[in-house]
Amino acid sequence: MVKSMTGFGRASREIDGYMITVELKSVNHRYFEFLCRCPRQYGFIDDKIKSFVNSKVARGKIECYVGIEALNTESADVVVNNTLANAYVKALKEISTNYDLKEDFGASTIARFPDVLIVRKSEEDEEKIWQLVKTVANEAVEKFIDMRKVEGKKMYDDVYSRSQFILDTVSFIEERSPQTVKEYNDKLVERVHDLLGDVTLDEGRILQEVAIYADKVAVAEETVRLRSHISQLRDFISSDEAVGRKLDFLIQEINRETNTIGSKCNDVEIARKVVEVKAEIEKIREQIQNIE
Template identity: 50%
Template structure:
């Protein structure tokens, strides 16, 4: 399965009084690069989340965002500062006696005094929190991978279409180059006749020149390798593993063979075909930069 290196995935859930959201996005990169933004209280999840993503992604620059909002008081502990509360009560009792006023101290009154009641975060159950975050993160990763697969299928279809075009161009180059030696011999013979007039032309020398020309301009090996590379390209596209680097190397080989053909053949028609061939290879190279 071909996977694109660009993708996006998001998931969220309300678990144990916490609203958990995980978001992933990725762009092209030569290797696997990971970064994340987590709440400070969740720093201990950094490595766990990285391993979770790395199990599904081998190449690409991936960014993970985790947000957690507490929607209940489950994570909050309210405590009483008894010493301070007793101090306030003693002070109010003293005021009542000295000023001859009714002592109407109530719990509600004491609770409103500063610092009598304090709120602190309850100890985090790290294992429970990890299980909840992991559950949401796995859903986000599934959506992320699904999008990469969809984009990868589009890339595969485009590359396969261009491979077909390359095969057609190579076949045309083979056809056009088939008669180039005879054409060269005829042209050379006509030129010699023009220069030598009625004098005899050395047929052996003519054959030798034609053979030298044929050897210098032979492209059979290059076209055979191009056909082989295209066939191998198609095989790699069907592999169920990361293939981007393999395709990158094979694309360089395609380009090398086309350059060799261009340098050997001086025929205008073949040169135009080579230009088209190199154009298709360059378009493939641009596409596979997005493949994992």
């Protein structure tokens, strides 16, 4: 069944001397877009977790937060990010000069700024850290996908219901269309009688005019294609694969066939039904925008 592109998942676990947290949230997007925030010293994780998530999620704009805290500080190193510390000092001095303020900041002030002091375990193994993060990330992704599935089920129900309305309307049009031809025939005969009185009618000519009209308003091909498109639509929304783009194309085809029927029909009842179908198509299109 289809999945929504909107989702959230979070997992946190103390594992092998680390407290690791992974959080994922997403909104709809045409492609797969991934933004990861994690401690600078673990920047090597960015590409790894992106590939990991992309192996399980096809589309959506995803924001990922990774928190890694070393719990065993006895074997940890505290590293000074001198480049960043110098930048903070320079900025503070500039503020003091520009605003004629006293330079009363010291080492403790600089140390409190984000990422100036980096705490990490001695001789950390990058692959080991990644495997720990991957374990927690897998839990977060499962929760993330579960939420997408729940939202996807709601979308499935809505799209299926609206597609049934379209099918019911197609049935109505198929039944109504031959009646419009008969009504045209009756009106044509009545009009000729009004104009010519008791003059004998040319039945052949009447039948020819009715045949031309019937061919002009015939929508059998369009209704057959509409049924086929709706069948495909239902197959797609029942699939576990990422079908959002396919659905986007398919709904355009459904809309095109509906427009053709609307332009061909010369009947108030059919025209009204076409308007109702187009309203349902638009609602389906809105749902499709958030399907993976």
